[in-house]
Amino acid sequence: MIGGLPLLVTRPEPGNRATVARAARLGIDAHAVPLFAGRAVGWTTPAAADFDALLLTSAQAVRHAGPQLSRLATLPVHAVGTATAEAARAAGLTVAQTGEGDAQSLLDAMTSRKTARILWLCGRDRSELDPRGATLEPLACYAVDPVEPPDAWTALVAAPAVLLAHSARSAQRIAALVGGARAHIKLVAISPAVAAAAGEGWAELAAAEHPNDASMLALVHALCHKGGK
Structure with missing residues (x-):
């Protein structure tokens, strides 16, 4: 597990499963927590x-x-x-x-x-x-x-973690759901526009260089190495 930080993947299925699998191959502790279907x-x-x-x-x-x-x-x-x-x-x-x-x-x-x-x-x-x-x-x-967050959501966002936002809607929903917990959450957005939709107050907010999983997970890797818990 890279840096000890879990990665929370919020995109709908079947993309969620694919992203979790890619992250796992990189040694990232990835969790499927879809917030949309x-x-x-x-x-x-x-x-x-x-x-x-x-x-x-x-x-x-x-x-x-x-x-x-x-x-x-x-x-x-x-x-x-x-x-x-x-x-x-x-x-x-x-x-x-x-x-x-x-x-x-x-x-x-x-x-x-x-x-x-x-x-x-x-x-x-x-x-x-x-x-x-x-x-x-x-x-x-x-x-x-939107769908109800999985049961594990509350416990996962109560501690430092990295979240992925694949769209402006997901960034806004993540921001609303985590509330003040964003101070210890790092958010990786698929583009600068999606990052802007997430608002401020995150422990770290980064936008992928290219709008794809590979670029987003490269950022996750860097953030986990950089900060740990």
């Missing part, structure tokens, strides 16, 4: 011919889209992160580009190449993106809802 919502498939590309910003969209996703298989996929790209390929889609930055950076790259009509298969709760003059149509196919 994903679910499918009803959606109607538009005509693929009306769009030039499909934007996917989360693997959750692929997991919850259902069989009608195959009707969009003619569209080249632009995916944020390798996990989303891998999920798209597994679903039979063709990935044209995998962005290693955030969703806005990927959208900027698409529009710079004159991709004009973009379908964004997304969640019910989503960040605003600037289409830079292109037509961007958000279409929600899933929702990520």
Whole structure:
């Protein structure tokens, strides 16, 4: 166990399980404490011919889209992160580009190449993106809802620990749940925007260089070595 600090992973499944497994391989004492759960919502498939590309910003969209996703298989996929790209390929889609930055950076790259009509298969709760003059149509196919913290939550946050925030919503919920305990909690956010959503007062607050697990866990490793308990 690196530095004696436990790592609390709050993202929904199945991503939670994957992050815990990656952390364990690095020797980190990781605990699955999901604070959200994903679910499918009803959606109607538009005509693929009306769009030039499909934007996917989360693997959750692929997991919850259902069989009608195959009707969009003619569209080249632009995916944020390798996990989303891998999920798209597994679903039979063709990935044209995998962005290693955030969703806005990927959208900027698409529009710079004159991709004009973009379908964004997304969640019910989503960040605003600037289409830079292109037509961007958000279409929600899933929702990520808060769930009650696991029984172990109270004891885990009562002592020094490192928490991961994979979205602005998760950062805000973590902040609300830990309250004054944040003074002894270190928080690692997937991006600077997510770190900003967490507010102030943490023992340490850091944003990953790249919006992926590898970058976040590298920070966790450094924080555990740096501070211990």
